[in-house]
């Protein structure tokens with residue numbers, strides 16, 4: 418499934434002159450701030466195809482001669498190209514608002530072939546500064562990202578439109594969609610719903626019906642830097658086993674899907690958690706992770722207690738399941754006296770190690786493997 422950004426030109430890529438609302442000479446060409454860096458990021462990291470769609474009222478008539486338009490348009494394309502941004506397609510409608518062609522925005526005719534050829538609807542957007550751009554988005558069933566334009570009011574009640582401040586805001590939004598995943602899994606034993614974003618703000622909400630487990634998952638997600646919302650309803654009248662195991666399956670699946678593109682990832686991560694909560698309460702954990710594509714675990718831990726009345730062997734089972742489903746290698750070593758602290762140190766440590774391994778070099782998108790596959 419392809420990802421597209423369908424992008425308006427005037428008022429969106431470049432400033433719209435308030436007098437004529439037409440950019441008809443190179444002296445009047447002004448790019449919007451951060452448009453180049455955001456589009457370069459979207460193309461390189463996000464894998465987006467960029468499609469320009471613009472109404473140029475009366476282009477080719479005496480009021481708007483061809484040469485005036487093309488001198489500006491060619492310079493604009495050259496500027497993008499010099500920064501590594503290329504356009505997959507450019508669609509120009511020349512009709513006027515008073516006599517619109519069948520292709521003039523908000524008509525979706527230019528964009529129908531993209532929609533029909535298979536498009537990632539969750540991650541494709543129309544970007545523009547006018548209501549017609551947002552109506553176009555609505556007509557092809559996508560969301561629109563609506564930039565402000567001092568000449569036009571925005572309507573915050575349009576259901577498919579997201580009001581954005583500027584191109585930096587757009588990059589933030591695209592990033593949050595790119596690394597977002599939703600997984601739902603239902604069996605006769607459990608029903609689990611997870612929404613998760615890598616590189617988030619650490620906003621975590623967990624409800625599994627098992628207090629100690631909620632606490633541990635919150636630590637894991639927070640220290641991994643994820644936005645994480647998990648609801649689990651399990652057969653706790655039997656015991657906690659199915660719920661803990663199935664939550665690991667769901668988080669593992671989410672990670673595996675989010676890791677489908679490993680270019681630029683650091684791949685390896687380590688974490689050392691040390692806690693000295695009381696002089697005699699001491700726990701120390703070492704965690705190392707490899708986004709290897711192979712799911713296995715090396716576990717070195719023994720506990721003298723069962724915090725939350727949960728057998729400590731279940732924690733090994735949890736991380737083993739998580740590693741298998743996510744396709745990662747996990748080494749976990751922990752020593753201490755207070756089992757609560759030890760388990761906590763492990764969850765925090767796995768979170769920190771994953772955070773380190775998931776860092777991405779966006780300027781250098783090389784697959785971190787000499788084999789050429791991960």
Ligand SMILES: [Mg+2]
Pocket residue numbers: 425426427428429545546547
């Ligand atoms: Mg515009």
